[in-house]
Amino acid sequence: MATTDQPGRAAPALVIDPEEARRERRRKRERIGSWLLPLTIMGLAIVLWDRICVWNEIPQYILPRPGVVLATVIKDASLLFSSLMVTLKITVLSLALAIAGGVGLAVLFTQSRFIEMSLFPFAIVLQVTPIVAIFPLINIYVDDQTTKLLLCAWIVAFFPILSNTTLGLNSVDRNLIDYFRLNGASRWQTLWHLRLPAAMPYFLGGLKIAGGLALIGAVVAEFVAGTAGQSSGLASRIIEAGYRLNAPRLFAALILISLTGILIFLALSWISHLVLHRWHESALKQEH
Amino acid sequence: MPSSTDPFLLLHSIGKTFASGVTALENVNLKVNEGDFMSLLGPSGCGKSTALRIIAGLSNPTSGLVEWRGAPLRQNDIGFVFQEPTLLPWASVYDNVWLPLRLRGVSRKDAAPQIAEVLERVHLTGFEEAVPRELSGGMKMRVSIARGLVTQPRILLMDEPFAALDEITRFKLNNDLLELWAERGFTVIFVTHSVFESVFLSNRITVMAARPGRVFDEVAVDAPYPRNQSFRTSPEYAALCRKTSDALVDAINATAQDLEETVHGDH
Ligand SMILES: Nc1ncnc2c1ncn2[C@@H]1O[C@H](COP(=O)(O)OP(=O)(O)OP(=O)(O)O)[C@@H](O)[C@H]1O
Ligand SMILES: [Mg+2]
Numbered sequence: 001m002a003t004t005d006q007p008g009r010a011a012p013a014l015v016i017d018p019e020e021a022r023r024e025r026r027r028k029r030e031r032i033g034s035w036l037l038p039l040t041i042m043g044l045a046i047v048l049w050d051r052i053c054v055w056n057e058i059p060q061y062i063l064p065r066p067g068v069v070l071a072t073v074i075k076d077a078s079l080l081f082s083s084l085m086v087t088l089k090i091t092v093l094s095l096a097l098a099i100a101g102g103v104g105l106a107v108l109f110t111q112s113r114f115i116e117m118s119l120f121p122f123a124i125v126l127q128v129t130p131i132v133a134i135f136p137l138i139n140i141y142v143d144d145q146t147t148k149l150l151l152c153a154w155i156v157a158f159f160p161i162l163s164n165t166t167l168g169l170n171s172v173d174r175n176l177i178d179y180f181r182l183n184g185a186s187r188w189q190t191l192w193h194l195r196l197p198a199a200m201p202y203f204l205g206g207l208k209i210a211g212g213l214a215l216i217g218a219v220v221a222e223f224v225a226g227t228a229g230q231s232s233g234l235a236s237r238i239i240e241a242g243y244r245l246n247a248p249r250l251f252a253a254l255i256l257i258s259l260t261g262i263l264i265f266l267a268l269s270w271i272s273h274l275v276l277h278r279w280h281e282s283a284l285k286q287e288h
Numbered sequence: 289m290p291s292s293t294d295p296f297l298l299l300h301s302i303g304k305t306f307a308s309g310v311t312a313l314e315n316v317n318l319k320v321n322e323g324d325f326m327s328l329l330g331p332s333g334c335g336k337s338t339a340l341r342i343i344a345g346l347s348n349p350t351s352g353l354v355e356w357r358g359a360p361l362r363q364n365d366i367g368f369v370f371q372e373p374t375l376l377p378w379a380s381v382y383d384n385v386w387l388p389l390r391l392r393g394v395s396r397k398d399a400a401p402q403i404a405e406v407l408e409r410v411h412l413t414g415f416e417e418a419v420p421r422e423l424s425g426g427m428k429m430r431v432s433i434a435r436g437l438v439t440q441p442r443i444l445l446m447d448e449p450f451a452a453l454d455e456i457t458r459f460k461l462n463n464d465l466l467e468l469w470a471e472r473g474f475t476v477i478f479v480t481h482s483v484f485e486s487v488f489l490s491n492r493i494t495v496m497a498a499r500p501g502r503v504f505d506e507v508a509v510d511a512p513y514p515r516n517q518s519f520r521t522s523p524e525y526a527a528l529c530r531k532t533s534d535a536l537v538d539a540i541n542a543t544a545q546d547l548e549e550t551v552h553g554d555h
Contacts, residue, residue, distance in 0.1 A: 173374065175370045175372065176343075177373040178378070179370070179374060180346055180391070182345070182346060182366065184392075189391055193376075193390070194376070197376070200378070212518045260540070278419050278421075279378045279420070
């Protein structure tokens, strides 16, 4: 390329070829679209919901209008949010226990194939048996309401963490394992410096699934367990509202549960991004 | 500096048969002198990697003996560079080079001078904080070499370290490696498929044949060091390459004949 010698020439602006520019524009459109589109569709759906109620003159106790639901969320805020806190507490606690249990067991499994062979079937049995079917048993053996719910949510949430982390701990580059061996690394060093970081993407993938499952577990468990006085979560509010034909509150509780699920998912995705964004394929932005 | 005549490593009739029944090595005898740059050259599947792994102690021979002469071998004395860079993808360049020291209990701070020195030697100063995916293939390989050298090993085992790189990068790394070798005076066993590379780098080439893997021939490369770009174009280099190439072709033919006998010339 010929350089024109202009005295006092400013730093050249970033030159992008048309193809790159087009790609850049498309990327920008996609970025905006990724949140604008779902929000628009959601908005339209709410408007449609509202119109259907009005056009068909549906009574409030069958299908309340969105405005009414929103008003209920605000009116019953103290009741609903204290219930939400109960459900959230169970969810978060059971997720924490699922992480401890899942990762702990997975680490144990990688230490010995025999332990894995002996225990993995039990994990599968726990996973494939519907929690609703196990619950009556738990109901007999456990007295405390919170413990019951925790146990249920834990059983549902821990399996994806266990199976993903086990897979991750075993998916380490053979050469790197050899390299560690060559350097006289202890079992503990190999675990800490190699296997655990290598399992991170798998673990985080499992965590995202487990987060949703923990919430489902917490809600389902409460459904089967029934209400228990003042410490009742959102599921109890839904049952209660159902009995009283209080559709607006039922919807309000339902929406709070959905929003909580979405928030959990977003939070875990964000954590995953923070941890992986610099090195793992799944978290890389395309830069071609 | 280039080799003495004191044997440093001796392989005594090494044999390796895998559980699958494949005999990867049979009666391999090898003598490596202190300061040698020895290449293992041979067709694919002739057991070069297997031999290297046995030398490194990553795999046990079915028969025979690996003998180290001289001062007793310590953990630090063997450096290994794989065909792939084999770095920790989540760790920075600095932390990757620190890894072997870290496994020996050296703190991040205490390792700093050694890491800085070795990174400078492989021309990676300034890239300490980059993670492997932010580097080119050649740079990753440099990190891998830096990691292999940071413990100051007495012998560096390299398994086709540059096979995946383009020729320009490969030439550059060949030069760098020779410089490092001349400066630090360690011993190298270098596995390669390339006649040209083996002649350029080494003072001795062991040519291997396959099925079963065995030492077929040895070529002495007595061109003086330092070798540089003018060596690549010299008639001496061309002659040595021809000689080595002939030996390699003979080794391949020897394998082909063995095969014909067993498979009735199917290939
Ligand atoms: N772990 C193993 N189990 C069974 N057979 C093996 C194993 N590793 C290597 N082999 C066999 O041993 C022989 C030699 O393999 P090796 O990897 O040492 O060859 P190589 O000379 O390094 O080949 P290349 O140049 O392609 O890397 C091959 O036939 C291979 O199939
Ligand atoms: Mg090989």
